[in-house]
Amino acid sequence: MAIRFENVGIAVRDIEATIAFFTDLGLSVVGRDTVRGEWADTAVGLDGNHARIAMLQTPDGNGRLELFEYLHPDAIETEPTLPHEIGMHRVAFSVDDLDAALEIAARHGCRPLRGVATYEDIYRLTYVRGPSGILVMLAEELKKG
Numbered sequence: 001m002a003i004r005f006e007n008v009g010i011a012v013r014d015i016e017a018t019i020a021f022f023t024d025l026g027l028s029v030v031g032r033d034t035v036r037g038e039w040a041d042t043a044v045g046l047d048g049n050h051a052r053i054a055m056l057q058t059p060d061g062n063g064r065l066e067l068f069e070y071l072h073p074d075a076i077e078t079e080p081t082l083p084h085e086i087g088m089h090r091v092a093f094s095v096d097d098l099d100a101a102l103e104i105a106a107r108h109g110c111r112p113l114r115g116v117a118t119y120e121d122i123y124r125l126t127y128v129r130g131p132s133g134i135l136v137m138l139a140e141e142l143k144k145g
Contacts, residue, residue: 006064007055007064007065007066008064008065008066008091009065009066009067009068010065010066010067010068010091010132010134011068011069011070011075011132012067012068012069012131012132012134013069013075013077013131013132014069014131014132015052015053015054015067015068015069017108017131018067018130018131018132018134019054019056019067020108021105021108021110021130021131022056022065022067023056024104024107024108025093025095025101025104025105026058026059026095027056027057027058027059027065028056028057028059029054029055029056030055030056030057030064031054031055032052032053032054032055033052033053034050034051034052034053034071035049035050035051035053036049036050036051036071036072046073048072048073049070049072049073050070050071050072051068051069051070051071052068052069052071053066053067053068053069054066054067054068055067058093063093065091079133080129080133080135081133081135083113083127083135089135090127090134090135090136090137091134091135091136091137092136092137092138092139093136093137093138093139094139094140094141095138095139095140096140097140098116098124098125098126098138098139098140101138101140102116102126102128102138105128105130105136105138108130108131110128110129110130110131110136111128111129112126112127112128113126113127113128113129114126114127118142121142121143122141122142122143123139123140123141123142124139124140124142125137125138125139125140126138
């Protein structure tokens with residue numbers, strides 16, 4: 001059996017603000033839709049499923065995020081995920097300029113949780129809390145080979 005990674009799906013409070021955040025970081029929108037109906041109820045396992053969706057892609061075409069904002073049923077607010085909690089944790093991106101990425105994130109009100117760290121002179125990296133509380137790891141490779 002062949003298998004291929006497709007995307008990571010993230011439910012968001014405000015799809016437009018979340019699209020703006022990720023497109024400013026360099027992702028592009030490759031599709032948008034509003035989904036509902038029996039097929040959506042069956043696929044998701046949620047009766048009355050009705051959502052706005054957007055598919056975003058990294059510039060290299062290898063990574064995709066599917067964002068969805070529920071219209072029905074009402075979205076359930078939860079506490080943002082903490083770095084040590086079990087379950088879906090974060091989405092991570094390699095960037096060629098961490099400082100520039102952090103400037104973009106700051107324009108969206110997103111700042112590092114604690115600061116920027118250096119891992120064994122290989123990466124500079126940090127976690128920021130993005131729109132809807134999404135944990136986003138940004139990492140810049142220091143030794144390019």
